[in-house]
Amino acid sequence: MITVLPILTPLLFVILLLMGGKNTRWLKSVGLGGAIVMFLASLLIFILVREEGILVTQAGGWKAPFGITLAIDLFSAVMLMVTSFTALMVGMFALNGLTEEHHKNKFFLFFHTLMMGVNGAFIAGDIFNLYVWFEVMLMSSFVLITLGSKRKQLEGAIKYVTMNLVGSLLFLAGIGLIYGKTGTLNMADLANILRGNDQSFLMYSSFVLFFIAFAVKAGLFPLFFWLPSSYHTAPVTITALFAGLLTKVGVYAMIRFSTLFLVELTPFWQNLILILAGLTMVIGVLTAASQFDIRRILSFHIISQVGYIIMGLGFFTVFSIAAAIFFTVHNILSKTATFLVGKLVYEKTGSYQLKDIGGLFKAYPWLGLLFFIPALSLAGLPPLSGFFGKLFLIMGGFKAEHYVITGVAVWVGIVTLFSMLKIWHEAFWKPKPDGAREINKNPLKGTMILPVTIFALATLAVGLTAGWFMDVFLDAAEAMKNPEVYINAVLN
Amino acid sequence: MVMEIILSILVGILYAAGVYMLLRRSLVKLILGIIFLSNATNLLIFMVAGLTGGKPAFLAKEGAKAAEEMADPLPQALVLTAIVIGFGIVAFTLVLKYKYYKQTGTYDLDQVKQTDQS
Numbered sequence: 001m002i003t004v005l006p007i008l009t010p011l012l013f014v015i016l017l018l019m020g021g022k023n024t025r026w027l028k029s030v031g032l033g034g035a036i037v038m039f040l041a042s043l044l045i046f047i048l049v050r051e052e053g054i055l056v057t058q059a060g061g062w063k064a065p066f067g068i069t070l071a072i073d074l075f076s077a078v079m080l081m082v083t084s085f086t087a088l089m090v091g092m093f094a095l096n097g098l099t100e101e102h103h104k105n106k107f108f109l110f111f112h113t114l115m116m117g118v119n120g121a122f123i124a125g126d127i128f129n130l131y132v133w134f135e136v137m138l139m140s141s142f143v144l145i146t147l148g149s150k151r152k153q154l155e156g157a158i159k160y161v162t163m164n165l166v167g168s169l170l171f172l173a174g175i176g177l178i179y180g181k182t183g184t185l186n187m188a189d190l191a192n193i194l195r196g197n198d199q200s201f202l203m204y205s206s207f208v209l210f211f212i213a214f215a216v217k218a219g220l221f222p223l224f225f226w227l228p229s230s231y232h233t234a235p236v237t238i239t240a241l242f243a244g245l246l247t248k249v250g251v252y253a254m255i256r257f258s259t260l261f262l263v264e265l266t267p268f269w270q271n272l273i274l275i276l277a278g279l280t281m282v283i284g285v286l287t288a289a290s291q292f293d294i295r296r297i298l299s300f301h302i303i304s305q306v307g308y309i310i311m312g313l314g315f316f317t318v319f320s321i322a323a324a325i326f327f328t329v330h331n332i333l334s335k336t337a338t339f340l341v342g343k344l345v346y347e348k349t350g351s352y353q354l355k356d357i358g359g360l361f362k363a364y365p366w367l368g369l370l371f372f373i374p375a376l377s378l379a380g381l382p383p384l385s386g387f388f389g390k391l392f393l394i395m396g397g398f399k400a401e402h403y404v405i406t407g408v409a410v411w412v413g414i415v416t417l418f419s420m421l422k423i424w425h426e427a428f429w430k431p432k433p434d435g436a437r438e439i440n441k442n443p444l445k446g447t448m449i450l451p452v453t454i455f456a457l458a459t460l461a462v463g464l465t466a467g468w469f470m471d472v473f474l475d476a477a478e479a480m481k482n483p484e485v486y487i488n489a490v491l492n
Numbered sequence: 493m494v495m496e497i498i499l500s501i502l503v504g505i506l507y508a509a510g511v512y513m514l515l516r517r518s519l520v521k522l523i524l525g526i527i528f529l530s531n532a533t534n535l536l537i538f539m540v541a542g543l544t545g546g547k548p549a550f551l552a553k554e555g556a557k558a559a560e561e562m563a564d565p566l567p568q569a570l571v572l573t574a575i576v577i578g579f580g581i582v583a584f585t586l587v588l589k590y591k592y593y594k595q596t597g598t599y600d601l602d603q604v605k606q607t608d609q610s
Binding site: 128132135139142143146149151152154155156157158159161162165166169172173175176177179180185229230232233 | 514519522526529530533536537538540541542566567570573574577580581584585588591592595596601604606607608
């Protein structure tokens, strides 16, 4: 029963939100309340999974390969916890970070359907079910990205919608093919069949379709172009939510599928994943360095960071997968935080263009600090979470003897530092340019500062307790590399 | 067997037409392309799961042998779900097109490049 909480809670609050009409007070309080309940539920699930192992529910009481399975293992539980924490923070920020108009147009309603899709994708134990949750998530994100219907948003949405729909259709085609070949869509059952079969290469046609679909959603090279041309058009609070969660769902699906279905990573897959990861990192970070809009710099950064995670997957050892999970968690926290600080900068200066802003550090040193912590965490400076994320990934790379790609990762880290310092220097350090708008003296709302502060503290805390986190992730990665436990828990 | 061949060709044509439409410059044709691709995928699922001619997706009478007397209900359920999701998506893209047209007065996808310039 507890297994379905991550889906049921948002659904319940969607119903409650629908009762509110256009009463923004109701919408805001119920919306935020829902995010709190969802966070508590996922915390409970994490503790349960950590102590008792995999939670499995068979929908409708149908036995495993025939019904729809919902399964939460440690990896899912970690992702559930981090995403619902992020959602709670963004929800709090959104109270004043979005206009009343956005709230009247039911931001929180789609926020909760989005979370239902994200959570559903994390707990689905059936490929087709995973597809359905992807669609739930996508539909909500379509609405969120166009919330407000500005011209740029509609343009961005056209690109976002088209690419993601084509990705989804390829995913669906892959599902159809795999059903035709094996007669099952249950992930555990499928893994079981592939393990006892030396002809699993016959599955490659489906796997390539899956890989492309997830690569579109995760924003891998060369399929990432929709991301930087659409993310920055939405209201920044919504972009922060997307940056934290959406690409990570694609990454989650990729890690889950690779560990379950590819028993051994053949040279073909390993080279494909590593080369794409390297190109994603390099191109993402280089294009980020050439941008002058805070939101676009950060959008391109999302891509480069996804490259790191996929690189960890490509090494395909227990340690490197654990490092990839660590990096995912770190990235969700820091990335969302930097976008939210971008919104604070906008509140103060009225622009996202680096050439129009400056002198913020002198006026508001604490705002500089709030940006500095997550930004340096993204760049990978100790003792913040990003340092350990990169350290573990690079250690994993050396252990697996992939020296070239590891070297690339180190180099990309330096360029990341460069573009973070670029924002830092331009927005905070340099004197206010002539003709720039006066800095807005109105104090910022507490509900906007608090989430950003908590994010900064969280990324520091993850860095300082990296050992404990890594222990959890090593357990999760161990369980994923040896999925017998998962298969047994679902099938028996 | 004949049915499989005909359907395969149809699926291929639908995919080709869909991709062609996606690459056109008009926003309406882009949406038509998505519809084609979506229907091609639905047919593909239906076909690769194995066609059973003239049988219902349930047991017609007591004690009948399942494998011979019924069609596999699962792909039908999958296709049904996929069709419904496809409807939702098409409805959304049409609204998006309408809103975009009202704001800009153009269907031309070559105009959709402002978000790529910083």
